Structures are given as structure tokens and as C-alpha cells.
Amino acid sequence: MKQSVLIQENKRLKLKFGFLKKDIVFTVSLILAVTSCLIYPPKLEYINFQVLFILFSLMLTIKAFEELRFLDKFAIAIINKCNNSRSVSAILILLCFFSSMFVTNDVALLTFVPLTLVVCKKTQMPMMETIIFQTIAANIGSSLTPMGNPQNLFIYSHYGIKPVPFFSSVLFMAALGISSLYFLIKRMKNRELKVVLTPVPLNDWKKPVIWGLVLAIIIASIFGVVSYQVAFVVTLITVIILHVKLLIKVDYLLLLTFICFFIFIGNISSSSTLQAFANTSMKDTTSVYFSSIFLSQFISNVPASILLAEFTTDWKPLLLGVNIGGLGTIVASLASVISYKLFIQANPTESKKYLIKFSIYNFSFLAFLTLIQYFILKIF
Template sequence: MKESVVIKQKYKLSLSFRFLKKDLVFSISIILAAASCFIQAPKLEYINFHVLVCLFNLMLVIKALEELKILDKLAISLLNKCKNSKSVSAILILLCFFSSMIVTNDVALLTFVPLTLVISKKTNLPMMETVVLQTVAANIGSSLTPMGNPQNLFIYSYFGITPMPFFSTVLFMAILGVSSLYFFIHRLRGNELKVVLTPLTIEDWKKALVWGMVLGVIIASIFGIIPYQIAFIITLMISLLLNAKVLLKIDYLLLVTFICFFIFIGNISHSEAVQNFAGTSLKNPSSVYFSSIFFSQMISNVPASILLANFTTDWKPLLLGVNIGGLGTIIASLASVISYKLFIQSNPSEAKQYLIKFSIYNFSFLAFFVLIQYVILRLLNII
């Protein structure tokens, strides 16, 4: 009897371990959140409910459009117009780069990474590198506009920056980014696409139109045109009316992962040690630049910008630092967590390979951007 209980307990532990190992980022987020609670007591205000609700809304709409075969139709249309996989990847990567300037990096990834995964399934082509480069593209492209990502919006409003100084500061980074992406896209394998797929006909255009309108409402809430709470109620009601099953099909672990990271980031950034270190290390524009990159790797670029803004008036190196700092570790920009979760949801056995490839690409981009941008700042006498 005792042996049976022990075996069952071991089996449960084995299942738990396999589950945690399967979703490494989720596991890390739980460990970090729990460990940080010993440093600082967590507070409800650390959790960004606006981000969580918008993320939930977008996942619902994307899943609903996927169920209606809208993504399949877009994928087939794209595949039938392209002759090789390299041209498909180029379009998908550049879509993330340019759309992230308007709809934010996380929305761009939530929109186009699922399309990439659908194309991968239809062609049996590996698209891991494409998804990684989409993530890099979204993080770089979003740096060009104040509304492209949360840290830009915060710095833009906090320091009262006007459009021309802002764009002149980040323009070279965007040019450098699209040039680098072109180089890596050119290196991708260009497998010939021999398949000609029959165009899909959407059976229920009325539902597709309704979901399209809901997506418009959600994007309006992201821009602050309407309250995100109203967008949530509308999205939830439409889901219950048109397809209640879609509520069971979205990745709730992604939301839990974000909550854990919010707790970890909040606890760490509000700890006395981090506050003291930030206060003493920001002595000149050069230290602001490197500190913002360093803190972004540890606590993500949005809280890094909020934390460091309290200790400096040098907004240019801070702006560039937190945007460049979005490259590197997977938590440097939480938008990177979104594409990772979407990818492993479709390819659960490739989580480790994805993280390795993600790290190689992101740290390569990070090292290149840190060095080149530093040289430019020195030449312009900004640091």
C-alpha cells in the first residue's frame, strides 16, 4: 500500500517536472516571482491590468479568426503569390517591423506570428528562424514611434519631448534595424514553394466581419481611445454569443506568465538595493545608456525606463538604451514572451531549440546595436 502511494507521488512529481520543463519561460517566471517575494512584498499595483486585458482580448480575436479560417485564407493568398520560402519570410518579418510602429510590438506579434505558424503547417517548412526574426523586427520597429511600445510612450510624456527631437534620436536605430534584418533575411534558406493551394472561401463572412470590428475596438482601447474595460466586455459578450468554445482554446498560461513577470519586475524595481544602485550609477549620459541596457536585461525595458527616469534628465541615452535593451534576454521585452509562447504552443517539442536560437540572434543584435549606437552617440557628442 505504501509502495503504491510512493509510486503515485513519484508519478505526479514526474508529470509536474515534465510540465515545467516543457514550458521553460513559464517555469522561470514562477521561480523569479516567488524568489522576489522574499526581497519585497508584492503589491496588486505591480500588475498591469491594461496589458493583461488587452492581451486576453487579442488572443480571443486571433483564435476566433483562426477558427473561421481567416488566417488560412491569408496564408494561402500569400503562399500562392510567393515562389520561395525566403520571400514569404521576408514579408512576414517586415510586416512585424512596420506594423509595430503603429499597433505596438506585442499586437504585431500576436497578429502575424499565428499566420507564420499556419503557413509552416501548410508547407511543412520550419519557420523557427522567421518567428525569431519577427520578434526582433517588432522590438526594433516599435522603437521608431512614441506609441510603438510602452517605454517610448512613457519617456515621451514624462520628459515632455516634442516629435522632431524624438524621431531624430531613434531614426538611425530604425535604419540600422531594417538594414540588419535585410542581411539576416538574405541569409535564410530559400526553399522553392512548389505547392499551389486552392483559395479558401470563408463560410461565414458575417461572423468574420463582426470579429474584425471587435479587433478594431480592441486596437482603439490599446491607443486609449476607449476604455479597455469596455473593450473587454464587448469581446467577452461577442465570444459568448458567436463562439463560446474559443474561451477554452486560448493560452491562459501566457497570462499567468505575464502576471508572474509583473510581480518579479515590481518587487525587484521597488527594492531598496536596486533603487540605491540606480541612483549611484547614473552619473553621466554614458552611464545612463549602459545602465538602461543592463536593467532592461534584468527587469524588462518598460520598468527599467520608469525606474531610471527618476534619476536622470538625459532622455536620449535612456530612450535608446531601453529600446536597444529590448534585445537580449527573453524578458528584456515582454513582447518576446508572446512569440515564444505562440511558437511552443504549436511546436511543444522545440522549446529548447527556440530559446537557443532566440538567444543567439538577440544577443548578436544586442552587441551590434550597443556598439554602433554608442559610436554614433559619441560622434554626436551626446555621451
């Protein structure tokens, strides 16, 4: 009887705290925030509410598009017209690159990697390379816009960057990345192939149009055309009217992760020792650039950007560093973890092979883009 009670209690604890194991980045951020609060008193001013409100608005809107399967419909319509394996792979990779600019790299991969796995199952065509290239494409493509990934949104807001300087800073890197991917796509094996996927019905076009307008308002708030408070209110009202259940489908752990990192970094930045160390190790463009790339490999690029932003006013090498730093290790960008999990769920015996190939391609891109962009930074 006593043993049965203990087992039940253990199950309850697992259910209650299971999410901590599931989202390791949030768990780490929570531990860091709580620990730092024991040393330094937290302040409300540490939290960047503009980033949180814009991110929440984006998450709601993108979740709405996910529910409507708008991207799926568009992708399936294109893939059904392809007649060879290389064109199918090219479309799936390019869709990740371009869609990630607007719906974030995470959502691009959550949408198109499952579609790639369906194509793989229907055609018996190996798609491991395609999924790895999709991951690289999403990470590079998302770097091109402020709303493409969370670190860009944070840096854009934190430093108050204007659109022209932002785009001019990341354009060359993104162009170089997609050009390299195009070269690799051209080298992929090719065979005749006709894919027939069931079209996704979209009977009501009003909702996609409405959500498109909401997304346009959110983007306008990112660029300072309208206030982020207005964009948030418009998004919230639209959610309540059209699909109130979206409010329980948002990834709140991501928002809490940001809050925890804001508190942790705000607290530790009060340390005179850390400030002295940061001022010594991040004294120029080169050190900021390489520090952001290096740190991203271990703690991922989102927390790296929040941490390093406290110790430098030089936003350009930081922006480039954390975006290039999303390549490399599997944890450098959390989007990479998403595609890996989706792949091994469908192919559990190919985990090791995937990680080896993933590492070879990602570290090659990391080294290539790091060196080229470094010379560009030094010249300009």
C-alpha cells in the same frame, strides 16, 4: 503495491506542476514574487491593472483571428502567386514584420513559421535562414507599435506616452532594421519555384469584420481615445456571444507572469539599498539604454522593462533598449524561443546549427542597431 502507489503519486505531481517546468519565465517570476512577499508586504497598488486588462483583451481578440485562420488565408493567397524561392522567403519575412505590429511578435511567428515549414516540406527548399530572419523581423516590427509586444504596452501605459513621441522614438530603429533585413534577403540564394498551398476557406466574413472592429476599439483604448474598461467589456461581450471557448484558450500564465513581476518589483523597490544602487547605476540616458539591453539578454526584455521602469523616468532609452535588447540571445525575446521550438520539432537534428546561425545574425543586428541608435540618442 507500495511502489505502484508511489509511481502514481509521482505522475500526479508531474501533471500538477508540469506547467512550472514548461514556462520557466513564469516559474522564476512566481518564485521572486513569493520570496519578496516574505520580506516586504505586497500592496494592490503595485499591479498595473490597465496593462493587464488591455493585454487580456488583445489576447482574446488575437486568439479569435488565429481560430479563423485569417492571416493564413492572406499569406497563402500571396505565396501561391510567387515564382521563385527568394520572393517566397521575402513574403514570409515581411509578413512577420508587418503583422507583428498588430498581432504581437509571438502570434506572427506562431502563424507564419509553421507555414514556412510547410513550404520547406513541399519544395525541399532549406528554410532555416528564412525562419531566423522571420524571428528578427517579428522582434523589430513589433517594436513599432504599443500593442506589438508586451514590453511596449507596459512602457506606453506606465509612462503615459503620447502617440507622436512614441512613434518618433522607434521609427528610425524599425526602418533601419527592415532595411538591413531587405539587404540580407537580396543576398539569399534564388531559384525558380512554384508553391501551391491549399487555400484556407473563409465562408463567413462577418466574424473577421466584427473582430476587426473589436481590435480597433482596443487600439483606441491604448491611445486613450476610449477607456480600457470599455474596450474590455466590449471584448468580453463579443467573446461570450461569438466564441465563449476562447476564454479557456488564452495564455493566462502570461498574465500571471506580469502580476508576479509587478508584485516582486513593487516589493523590492521598497529596499533603500536597491534604490541607492539603481540611482547610482541608472543616472543618465546612456546607463538606462545599455542597462536595458544588457539585462534583456539574461531575463528577456519584458521583465527587464518592468524592473527598470521602477528606477527611471527616462522612458525613451528604456523603450529603445528593451526592443533592441530582444535581439541577441535566444532568451532575450520569448518570441525567439517560439520559432526555435517550432523549427527543431520539424528538424530535431539541426538544433546546434540553428542556434549558431541564429546567434551570428542576432548578435550582428544587436551590435549594429545598438551602436547606431546610441549615436542617434546622443545627438538628439
